[in-house]
Every structure is written in C-alpha cells, then in structure tokens.
Amino acid sequence: xTQSERTREEQRLxxxxxxxxxxxxxxxxxxxxxxxxxGMKIQDLSAFYGGFKAVTDVSMDIRANKVTALIGPSGCGxxxxxxxxxxxxxxxxGARAEGSVTLGDQDIYAKGxxxxxxxxxxxxxxxxxxxxxKSIYENVAWGARINGFRGDVxxxxxxxxxxxxxxxxVKDRLKESGYGLSGGQQQRLCIARTLAVEPEVIxxxxxxxxxxxxSTQKIEDTMAELKKSYTVVIVxxxxxxxxxISDYTGFFYIVNMGDPGRLWEFxxxxxxxxxxxxxxxxxYVTGRFG
Amino acid sequence: MxxxxxxxxxxxxxxxxxxxxxxxxxxxxxxLLTACAYLSIFTTIGIVVVLFEETVRFFLDVSIVEFxxxxxxxxxxxxxxxxxxxxxxxxxxxIAIAVALPIGLLTAxxxxxxAPRRLRQYLKPALEILAGVPTVVYxxxxxxxxTPFLGNNLFSDIDSFNAISAGLIMGVMxxxxxxxxxxxxxxxxxxxLREGAYALGATKRxxxxxxxxxxxxxxxxxAVILGISRAIGETMIVTIAMGSQAxxxxxxxxxxxxxxxxxxxxxxxxxxxxxxxxxxxxxxxSALFLMTLALxxxxxxxxxxFREIY
Ligand SMILES: Nc1ncnc2c1ncn2[C@@H]1O[C@H](COP(=O)(O)OP(=O)(O)O)[C@@H](O)[C@H]1O
Ligand SMILES: [Mg+2]
Numbered sequence: 212x213t214q215s216e217r218t219r220e221e222q223r224l225x226x227x228x229x230x231x232x233x234x235x236x237x238x239x240x241x242x243x244x245x246x247x248x249x250g251m252k253i254q255d256l257s258a259f260y261g262g263f264k265a266v267t268d269v270s271m272d273i274r275a276n277k278v279t280a281l282i283g284p285s286g287c288g289x290x291x292x293x294x295x296x297x298x299x300x301x302x303x304x305g306a307r308a309e310g311s312v313t314l315g316d317q318d319i320y321a322k323g324x325x326x327x328x329x330x331x332x333x334x335x336x337x338x339x340x341x342x343x344x345k346s347i348y349e350n351v352a353w354g355a356r357i358n359g360f361r362g363d364v365x366x367x368x369x370x371x372x373x374x375x376x377x378x379x380x381v382k383d384r385l386k387e388s389g390y391g392l393s394g395g396q397q398q399r400l401c402i403a404r405t406l407a408v409e410p411e412v413i414x415x416x417x418x419x420x421x422x423x424x425x426s427t428q429k430i431e432d433t434m435a436e437l438k439k440s441y442t443v444v445i446v447x448x449x450x451x452x453x454x455x456i457s458d459y460t461g462f463f464y465i466v467n468m469g470d471p472g473r474l475w476e477f478x479x480x481x482x483x484x485x486x487x488x489x490x491x492x493x494x495y496v497t498g499r500f501g
Numbered sequence: 502m503x504x505x506x507x508x509x510x511x512x513x514x515x516x517x518x519x520x521x522x523x524x525x526x527x528x529x530x531x532x533l534l535t536a537c538a539y540l541s542i543f544t545t546i547g548i549v550v551v552l553f554e555e556t557v558r559f560f561l562d563v564s565i566v567e568f569x570x571x572x573x574x575x576x577x578x579x580x581x582x583x584x585x586x587x588x589x590x591x592x593x594x595x596i597a598i599a600v601a602l603p604i605g606l607l608t609a610x611x612x613x614x615x616a617p618r619r620l621r622q623y624l625k626p627a628l629e630i631l632a633g634v635p636t637v638v639y640x641x642x643x644x645x646x647x648t649p650f651l652g653n654n655l656f657s658d659i660d661s662f663n664a665i666s667a668g669l670i671m672g673v674m675x676x677x678x679x680x681x682x683x684x685x686x687x688x689x690x691x692x693x694l695r696e697g698a699y700a701l702g703a704t705k706r707x708x709x710x711x712x713x714x715x716x717x718x719x720x721x722x723x724a725v726i727l728g729i730s731r732a733i734g735e736t737m738i739v740t741i742a743m744g745s746q747a748x749x750x751x752x753x754x755x756x757x758x759x760x761x762x763x764x765x766x767x768x769x770x771x772x773x774x775x776x777x778x779x780x781x782x783x784x785x786x787s788a789l790f791l792m793t794l795a796l797x798x799x800x801x802x803x804x805x806x807f808r809e810i811y
Contacts, residue, residue, distance in 0.1 A: 302699055304618070331702030341697040344716040353711070354701030401697065408701050 250275035250412055250442035251296065251333075256310035257471070258291045258300055265291045267471035269310075271461060273412070278434060278443045280453035280480065283463030283495065288472025289446045290338075292463070293414050296444065297333035298326040314411070331358050334410035338417045340397035342389035342404075347381050350389045350400055354408045367407055375403035376433045395426020402433060406441075413437065415445040419452070431456055450496055454484050462492045549790070556787040559780035568784060574747035574758075576767075576778040583788055585749035589664065589757035590789075593739055594732040596668025596753060597675060601728050604672075605679030606714075606721065612680070613687040614709045625684065632677035640741030643670035648742065656754050662744030665753040671738050675728040682727060686720020687713055719807040726800035730793050736761040760789050 251273040258266040266288035273279050281289045294300040295308045298319060311318045319329045331354075343350050351368045360367065368385070372378040377399040381392070389400055398418060405413060415434075419427040434456050437443055447453050453460055460483040464475035476483065476492045487493045560568070563581045571582025608628075612621050647666035652659045659665070690713045698708040714721070744756030745766050751757050758766075764782045772779045 297700065299696060299700060302696060327702050327704055330700055335696075335700035337693060337696065337700075339693060341691075341693040343694065343697065343712050344718070354703070357704075357707050357711070358702050404697075404701065 248275045249273070250277070250314075251444075252311075252313040253296070254311045254313070256292070256295055256308060256312060258288070258295050258308045259306065260291075260303065261305040264471040266295070267473055269474045271474060271477055273442060273444060274459065275411075275442045276438055276440070277458040278438050278445060278456055279459045279461065280457035281444065281446045281461045281463060282448070282450065282453050283472070283475070284465070285448065286472075287463040287465045289463050290416050292472070292474075293416055293444060293446055294335075296412070296414055297330050297335055299330070299335060301326070331408050332410050333412045333414060334405035334408060336398070336401050336405055336413065336415040336418045339421055340394055340401050342392070342397050342400050345389060346386050347389050347392070347400060348385040351404045351407045354404055358408050360408075371403040371407040372400075374406050374433070374436060375399045376429055376436075377403055393426070395422045395429060398422060398426065398430060399433065402430070406437075410441070412442040412444065415443065417446050417448060420448060427452075450484075450498070454480060460484070462487070462489075462495060464491050464495070552783055552787055552790065555780060555783035559777065559784045562777045562780065563784075572749045574749075574763075576781055579777070581777075581781055581784075583760075583785060585747035586758055586760045586763050586785060587788070588749050588751075589739070589743065589747070589759040590733055590761070592664045592751075592753060592757060593668040593671055593735075593743060593759055594729060596665060597671035597732040598725065598729060600669055600672025601675045601679045602725055605676045605724070605728070606683055608676070608680040609684035609687055609721075609724075610709055610714065612684050614705070614713065625681065628677045628681050632674075632681070634674070636674060636735060636737040637741070639670045639674050640667075640738040643667050643738060643742035659754045660744070660756040662742060662746075662756040663754050664743055664751070664757050667739050667743035668753065670742065671732050671735055674735070674738065675731050678731060679724050679728040682724035683717065683721040686717040686724065689720070690716045719804045722807075723800050723804050726796050726803075730796050733793055733796070734761065734789065736765060740765045760785050 249272055253269055253271045253273070256266065256269045257264060269292060271279075281293065283289055291300060296312055298308075300306050300308050308320065311320055313319070314329070314332060317324065319326075319333075343353065345353060348368055351371050352364050355364065355367055369378060369382075372381060377396060380396060381400075384391075389397065392400060398421075402413075402418070419430050422430070431452065434443060434445070438458075445453075445457065457480045459478065460480040461477040462475045462483060463472050465472050476487055476489050478487070483492060484496050487496065568581050568583050570584070571580065572584045573580040573582045574585040612624055612628075616624060643666040644662075647670060648659065648661060648663060651666060656665075694712060694716055695708050698712040703712070739759035740762040743759060743762065745758050745762060746756045747763070748755055748757035763785055767779060767782045
C-alpha cells in the first residue's frame, strides 16, 4: 500500500479524516477527562501466573459510559488484564495481581474488599458463550436472585433480554434450555444475564470472536445501546470493530517473547487509528503485523 | 555420524518394509479380535436364554399372575408370590441409597470443587480401592457390629437379622461408586461455566450447588442408578445380615429376605433339581435381571436425554 492508499483505508475504517484530528497528546498517557466521568482508574497493575509475569505496570483511566477497546497481538495479556478488572484473574490457581484498580471511590484490591461484591458491580462476558444448564429465563434470573434482587423478576428478565436484543427471538420459549439457542443467541443470553445484575462496568473478552458476521453485528448494535447506561471495556482482535464501536482504544504490546505485556498506547480511538504516537501501534492498526 | 550436506532424501535402499504374509497376519488378528468380542456377547446371551428357559418351565407349574401379585412367599407350601422378596430387596436398596446418595454426592462435590489438587490426586484412587472391599466382610460387619450397636443404643427391639443394618452397610459399600462416578461428571463441567457464575457475583458454594451440580446432573443420575443396580444385585450382605424370612410390609428393624438371598438359600440347600421350588430361583433370577436391566436402560436413556453439550 502506498501512503495515500493507507490513509484512505484508515478513513474508511474509522470514519475519521486526518483533517479532523486533534492536537497531539503525550504518548501512552490516558486521555484527559474532558468528556465524561471516570469509570475505573487502574494504576500500576501487574498480573502473574505463579512465577510468570504476564502483564506489567498498566495504568489506565476508563471513562464512564464510554466503550474502551483493548487491542494487540495475541498473547500480549489483554485477557489477563481485563480479568484483573473484576478480580476474575485470581480464580485461576496460582494467579495473582498487584497494583490498584479503583471503582468509584473503592480500590477493588484493597484489604477487605470482597470479590463477590466486586464481580456483581463489574460484570463479564466471555469469549466462548457459556450459558448455564438452565432455562433461558433462569439463565437471566439466577444472577439477580443470588444477589438478593427483591423486585419484579419477570420484568427484569424481559428488560435484560430486550437490552441484549434477544427478547423477540426467545420470548415464546423462555422455559426452554439455553443450550438450544444458536451461538450468537447464547452469547446475547450471556450479555443479558450480565445486565440482569445491573453492573456499573461490563467487561467483554472477544465476545464476538466465535460468532458469524450476522450475530457479530447484533452484538455490536447491542453495545452501542449499552454505553448509554454502562461503562464497557472490550477486548477485540477485530480492528474494524474496535474502530466502529469504541471511544477509547488501548494497544497492548510485547517487545520480546517471554516479556510481560504492556499497555503500549492508550488514547481516543480516532487518534489511535489515524495518528498513533508510536510506530508499533501504527504498524498494528494498519495491519502490518499481528 | 555427520549429515551429508545437500542430501534431501534417504538412499533408495533404506526403505524395505517386510510385506511377506502381511495379508495373512491382518486376517488372523482381525479374526481373534472379532472372536473375543462375540464370545462375551454370546456367553451373555446364552446365560439369559437358559435363565428364561427355566423360568418358562417354572411358569408351566405356577401361575405367573400369582407370582407377580401375591404377597405370600412360602415355597414349601406352594405359595409363590414374589412381592415379599422384592420388598426385602427394595427396602435394603432404599436404605442404602438414602445413605449413599447424600454422602456420595457431598464427597464428590468436596473432591471436585474444594479439595486441594494434591489431596484429590490421592483421595480419588483411595476411594476406588475402597470399592474393592469384599462384600462378605461388609456382611460380617453389619451382623456383628452394626446390629448390636443399633440394638444397644437406639432400637432395643431390633431383630438379630434386620434390614436396617444390611441397608446401612450396603450404603457404605456403594458410596465409593456413587462418589467416584459423580465426581467424574462434576469435574468434567468446564471451568468456563464456573467462571460465568463467579462473574455474576456468585459465591463458591452457590456456584458448586446451583450451577456445577445441575450441569453434571445426567452423570450424577447415572452414578446413582449404578449404585442402585449394585445394591439390588448385592448378595452377601443381605444373605448374612438381613435374614431368610420372607416378610412383606415389615419395618426396617425386622428380618426379611432379599431376592438374591433366597436364591443363595435354595442353591445351598437340599432342594431337589426339577422341583417347583428349585425352578423358582430362575423366576426370581429373571425378575432380578429385568429390574437391573430396566435401571440400566433408564440410566442410558437419561444420560442421552440430558447429557450437556457444553
Ligand atoms: N492460565 C494460564 N496459566 C499460565 N499462563 C497463562 C494462562 N493464561 C494465559 N497465560 C499466559 O499469559 C500471557 C498472556 O495471555 P493472555 O492474557 O491470554 O493474552 P491475550 O488475551 O492478549 O491473547 C501469555 O503468555 C499466556 O501464555
Ligand atoms: Mg485473549
């Protein structure tokens, strides 16, 4: 590709022309909080599997009611990192994290902070759909119930399924097993069950990577809706997807094999895709490696 | 030896597969394998055929309706109602399952979800070894330890042969089966399902009991049915500890006779071959066979119907 071809390609992907670009920012620094409040603040986060350090020194400000995308080559610690944000990382035997992750005014890694409570406030959707072996209705209602929801469960189930753009497809078969749904529907069911516990932040680890394009489209539509009321962090290997749906983008990178992954650059999505500060980011988003 | 530079292939003569008699060897091995497979199938079929043949002969003398509906079993006076024996078998089985299901399931949940990896590595095989204790030992234990213990501490009017000690010990006998097979099913539930529950703010207990166990349900049911099958077919414990008195409607503290125990009694006694009493053991054997067959079919159906595709 020539330079101008690449520019046009970027513009097509991101819908942002080079003319509209803002002034330069300091490389790797989180964007200033001029638009929106802070959702989560991550400071010097490192994650380990036993003796192996998989992610090192990540600091990131996650804006509330925005979509933050995490991109980067595979194996550079995106999944590990995102799992640290709701204390799911430590579920793996031998895994632990260091640093601080602030949600509201609480450090979720502080002594006495209860992961069970944190995980209700920071929900998670996984790469592979993992519905429970229960009915569609129960899949959605269960999480609310164990968290002591005292309101109208029927209404909550309907609202969550509507938000996940699944209601119309399942409203006549709520009593049937969740396993009977297609992969894309199962994933939207998992989104619905996450919404049903009304978290503040929703983490998604490549939620559409196992799905066909139509289901992917539906999930992207859902996400556009979600950010009206939720803060969303999404890992994706699909650059167009990151460009389409996110407001901020973090690029993870590993310099040498065996090193821990780092947050290489973090900025507004427009900027990451049109005029990144660092060469590796540019190479990655223009598809030159990865 | 140094690798010859530039060589990409071996020499022409390096490949010399011995194909002499290959066809013949293939045929022999196939024949042997087939023969072994059919041998076991035909042996089983042969046994069942003999069993049914003798059963049919018995029913030429004795009404099958009486056999299936009468509640009086007294072969020496010609009363062949099998229900008292079925009652004895089911009573012992029921007590056994009442013991083995909760303990076995809780053991399985502990081993799979709570026990440290290392401990599980040792406990699982230990459990399977426990399943190998000879049942005659369990039988003695019930008779000489459990019954006196119950009589001295709980029920002073207990018979010296009784259903409850036989059932309790039979429960202990099948705990390893129930625990080990359901542990396999529970352990096989993928980690992703557990993580899905944790991510909603579920505790470990909620995840184990409300997500993991239901997901393993078909395997757990199979484990319990396997346990029931073993209890129904179990012979030594009921023969030694439950008694030889057909007893329809008795309490667990009373002596009663199980189907298997009756067969042992007749075979070990002086009953002449060809008599109706001798023929009755085949009828009872057939009934026993049909009961376990039905259970195995139910298990097979259930596992296929409810097997989870994670
Ligand atoms: N359960 C685990 N145990 C040990 N190492 C792991 C585990 N999961 C991931 N890793 C390692 O951590 C690093 C980061 O992995 P991951 O977070 O999955 O990367 P990404 O999601 O960006 O592809 C990799 O080197 C990977 O091999
Ligand atoms: Mg990943």
